[in-house]
Amino acid sequence: MRVARRPLPESDRNRLSQAPLTVTAEDVARLAGVSAGTVSRVVSHHPRVAPETRARVVAAMESLRYLPNAAARAMRTNRTNTIGFLLPDISNRVFAEVAFGVEQVLAPADYLLMSVSSNRSPERECAFFDYAAQRRMDGLIVSLSDETAPAPLERLSRLDIPAVILDRDVAEGSDHVLSEHLRPMMMVVEHLFAHGHRRIGLISASDRIRPGRERVRAYREAHRRAGVAVDEALIRAAIQSEAFGRQSALDMLGADSPPTAIVAAGSDIFPGALRAIRTLGLAIPGAISFVGADDQKLAELVGPEITTVDRDMGEVGRVAARLLLERLRGHDGPQRRLLLPSTVSLGRSVGPPRSPFG
Amino acid sequence: MRVARRPLPESDRNRLSQAPLTVTAEDVARLAGVSAGTVSRVVSHHPRVAPETRARVVAAMESLRYLPNAAARAMRTNRTNTIGFLLPDISNRVFAEVAFGVEQVLAPADYLLMSVSSNRSPERECAFFDYAAQRRMDGLIVSLSDETAPAPLERLSRLDIPAVILDRDVAEGSDHVLSEHLRPMMMVVEHLFAHGHRRIGLISASDRIRPGRERVRAYREAHRRAGVAVDEALIRAAIQSEAFGRQSALDMLGADSPPTAIVAAGSDIFPGALRAIRTLGLAIPGAISFVGADDQKLAELVGPEITTVDRDMGEVGRVAARLLLERLRGHDGPQRRLLLPSTVSLGRSVGPPRSPFG
DNA sequence: CTGTTAGCGCCTTCAC
């Protein structure tokens, strides 16, 4: 039945102009005088289509503004061209930069990135993994908020979707992208030692995530090597939030023997601690030496420029996206673990020690 | 055929344990001894299901870890429970906060938010609208990067998906959420006049988007009312980027008769201009008075605290999401335009005028 | 209250 080389019968015309809200491959086929199967072949860039046919179909698609229905396609192919990115907090610049890097790699490969914020809730992480399964996402990039919460990991592991895990030490077969924390944090502590500091406050995430754990470890190791005893009151490792950073700094600086330097090791903790120092009216580095982390932009704008531990979060995203793309393209090797470097960038926020209230 | 009340035959058991990678409603139905239709009714919370049946189905779903296939569902219902959020730049905190507000409202209503960054490219905006159409997104929240680009608007208008447009003056039938710019900017300029400034530099977005246009308008109007002539060299309205903010500030401050105050009216322009001032080593407000915008957090951390025009971006997101939800629930009234207030929050960054290099 | 039926729009053999 090839009626369509002739002009459309009146009835069809009307149907078309009444309800083209959803143009189907069938509609395109009719207009081009081919079958829906051929339209599908053109859309999917199937090689064995006559150039002349292809041209006619393309013209019909354009004149009808045909857009293939993603749901129908997903149902047939079990692929959605969608990658999910689970991140703890969408309003944190660090993750936004990762997302940006991921998109740089994924967009040209014609994948759409779907960023979802868990707000650091394991329940929401579980819900995200269920969504990913229901929606048949093709791949995932995952930043978990707590390595010790078993539920999200269990959900993820039975998901059968390739995933890349960011900066977490978890027993998961997925590929991993890790940031370096030990070396730069040791450098920072040694740098402070070199300036004569012996009472250094450390505020960081808890040991439930890799960055927190590694940073505390580096802090202790640097003390051990320097033969300086660790005062446990100077380590506050718990929540990655501005409020925690602020309160911890206030507590430390208000104690009987306050630190002469503070390391605020986290992108939220950094502004929190900085705010505390401002509140107390302490001059940096006159009254207190200060080192931040993970927000180079903030560090450069604040007066004086703050010494920080920094990493290229865009690169983290790009590397993660590349690993994922390889899997999607069929790479089937063993688990990979990539370690990306961090840098210490010197500002003017470290000076000789002096008791904040001396 | 109700074979399933009996234990599954060996062959079925094997099939189940071999390939339950994708459990279907049929599998659940078999285990629960009902039909797939009933499973569907349970999943969709259809009221007329016997409690006892429902319980059996729920048990089967859980034991099989059944998750309905979103694509199949979307194909039947033409709904996806997905809302798209098009934003110019994902690594900009302002939009991240909007996204956060949107999610606060949408998540409880069981919609998933899909945030996609256009990187301020009209082409990518068009591509997003096509994606939205293909994926049958239920609703959109849209922040366009250029009101004068016709293509994205045209694509959007033929989309037949309810949308809420953020802070743009475009002839589109959609609902709008607008921020107040005129009044707060006039207040800022008058505030600077009151301190004795007569040469005030303004750096803002171009008149191709509402915030830029309104802010320039307010600047001129304030001058007119005060009877102060506008020096066109002191208005730089073009790109919403840190680089533009920085360069504009450097240019102005390096000119023969530099301004005595600068208003950096944009969340990217603000840090850019601030960086320029730091580079030149100018004291705020000693050598130059300074007013920022849209990034209260940065304003508070920088020393000294910066006076800013600010707005509650989370509220923008929440309001937009609520308008959209109402449409999704069938509200069919005329277009709505909501104007949300902005505030001027005083810092210590404005003082008496003094030539920067005097 | 529940089973049956008939597609949603597309892709993919299988013929021709």
Added chain:
DNA sequence: GTGAAGGCGCTAACAG
């Protein structure tokens, strides 16, 4: 190189 047919998993309409 292209048409025809079947079915992906689900829901809605219709019987019963």
